[in-house]
Every structure is written in C-alpha cells, then in structure tokens.
Amino acid sequence: MKPGITCVVDNAVKSSSHLWGEHGLAFWIATDSGPVLLDTGQSGTVLLHNLDELHLDAAELKALVLSHGHYDHTGGLPALVGRLTPGLPLYANSDLLQERFSQSTGQRRSIGLSVNADWLSEHFTVHLDDAPQQILPGVWTTGVITERPYPAGYVPRQEIRAGEGYASDPYRDDLSLVVESNSGLVVLCGCCHAGLLNTIEHVQRVFQQSIVAVAGGTHLISADAATLQFVAQKLSGWGGLQRLYLNHCSGQEAYVTLRQALGGAIVRPCPAGAVLEWATAA
Ligand SMILES: [Fe+2]
Ligand SMILES: [Fe+2]
Numbered sequence: 001m002k003p004g005i006t007c008v009v010d011n012a013v014k015s016s017s018h019l020w021g022e023h024g025l026a027f028w029i030a031t032d033s034g035p036v037l038l039d040t041g042q043s044g045t046v047l048l049h050n051l052d053e054l055h056l057d058a059a060e061l062k063a064l065v066l067s068h069g070h071y072d073h074t075g076g077l078p079a080l081v082g083r084l085t086p087g088l089p090l091y092a093n094s095d096l097l098q099e100r101f102s103q104s105t106g107q108r109r110s111i112g113l114s115v116n117a118d119w120l121s122e123h124f125t126v127h128l129d130d131a132p133q134q135i136l137p138g139v140w141t142t143g144v145i146t147e148r149p150y151p152a153g154y155v156p157r158q159e160i161r162a163g164e165g166y167a168s169d170p171y172r173d174d175l176s177l178v179v180e181s182n183s184g185l186v187v188l189c190g191c192c193h194a195g196l197l198n199t200i201e202h203v204q205r206v207f208q209q210s211i212v213a214v215a216g217g218t219h220l221i222s223a224d225a226a227t228l229q230f231v232a233q234k235l236s237g238w239g240g241l242q243r244l245y246l247n248h249c250s251g252q253e254a255y256v257t258l259r260q261a262l263g264g265a266i267v268r269p270c271p272a273g274a275v276l277e278w279a280t281a282a
Helices: 044-051 078-081 117-123 198-206 225-237 252-262 277-281
Strands: 003-011 026-031 034-038 064-065 087-093 100-102 124-128 132-137 139-142 159-161 165-168 177-179 184-189 211-215 244-246 268-269
Touching: 003 044, 026 044, 026 177, 034 132, 044 078, 064 132, 117 124, 177 198, 177 211, 184 198, 198 211, 198 225, 225 252, 244 252, 252 268
Parallel strands: 034 064, 064 087, 087 124, 184 211, 211 244, 244 268
Antiparallel strands: 003 026, 026 034, 100 159, 132 139, 139 177, 159 165, 177 184
C-alpha cells in the first residue's frame, strides 16, 4: 500500500468533488502496515459517503484512533462499526470516556461520546492510555499533552462532570497522531485543544525528531490577533516546518495570519479530499 494521508471528513470539501462536509474531522493514514483512521466525523453519514467517494475500504483498517471524546470526532462510530473488523484495535487517551458538556447555548448539553465503555468493548479492542501508544510501525499517539505553557484551545463553558457538579474541561483526552515519514515527523491534530505550540513542543520532546508537517484542526478559531501573531512568530522560528495544513476548527483568521507569516508554500487548506502530497514521497 502506498503511504499517504487523506482528509476524509472536514467542515469544507475539495472543490469539484462529490464529497460531503460537516463540522467534524477524520483522516485516513495509509502505511506499509495497513491503514489507520483518525476520528470519525460527526454524523457517520458523511464519513461513509466520503469513504465510498474516495474508494477507501474501512474493512482494511488496522486500527482506529480517537483524538478526543467530542461528538464531532466520535459521532461516526455507530455508523462505521458495521464496516470494521470486529475487535479492531481502538486507541485513545485514558480520559476519553469522561462525560463532556457545553453551556454555550445557556443550557448544559452533552458534547461527548454517544456510546459508552461497554459498547466500545463490544466492538473494539480498546487501548486507553495517557502515555504515547504505538499504533503501527511509525504511527504513534502523543499521549496526554502534559506541558501547556503556550496558548491552548480551551472553549469557555465546556465542562466535565466532577463529583456532584461540573468543572472546566482540562481536555486531558486531547491527543494528536505522530506519523514518521522519510523526511521527518508528521503531526495530525483532531481539535488540538491542548494547543498547537504545546503539541508541537510535546512531540519534539517525546520523539526527539524534527516535525516537517502539521495537519488538522488547531483550535485557533477563537484566538485573538495578538495570540495568532505569537503563534505565527513561534512557528516561523521552527525552521523545519515544511507544511501546515489547516482545517476544521482552525478558523479563517488563523489561516490568513499564518499564511501571511509563513507563506503560501507552507500554509495550505485541508478540506475533505485533500491528499497530503509530501507524505506520499516515502
Ligand atoms: Fe472538533
Ligand atoms: Fe473538540
């Protein structure tokens, strides 16, 4: 199988394609050891349609990774499961199953997983761990991003259940995927609630290799202009970055600011249907 990474679900779709879009994310990572799926989008309907349009067969998957528990990354699980090998390995951080809520509309509503631990165990071989986990040769989770000195993608009024009450979500479930390529590490983000800079520093510290590309949702959508300039300045200082594919919760302001700072050769859009072409050189 030819190595490569394809965006299967995003808020936007590649123009002239017949793909569908929704607020959600999924990446298909093809490796020499077989394909891995990161996240499942929100509805399942979009994921299955786009897999078919892209001629990607979920029965071939060797593993599923969930970047975090939010509905727009895990909502496709029930629709997808019928296409998967029973007992497929599923990887996530240990905090995946924490109940999650939002009060953004004034009323507390669930925004976490729509399935429970028993359902997951029925269909998957579940691997939950806070440490980095190897999925296949050359494919790892980041584990929990523990050090967060830089801006993070925390959303006001997003909560977890805490005892009898609720507490601000610390997003300990948030992970990214690390894929080794011939030219360096590729980091695939789900929502990157832990923060883009924090995630990059974590990967550099843990994996001790340079990062050549980052792709996915970076949750800079609510960052103010000063924060975006700070992120752009820090990224400019990391000379090895060759590609920054922004989608999902990155936001238009972040796209414009980072593209102006880093250049159009580096900062690219990443709608559903986008194939990260540099990764196919391996
Ligand atoms: Fe998201
Ligand atoms: Fe999220």
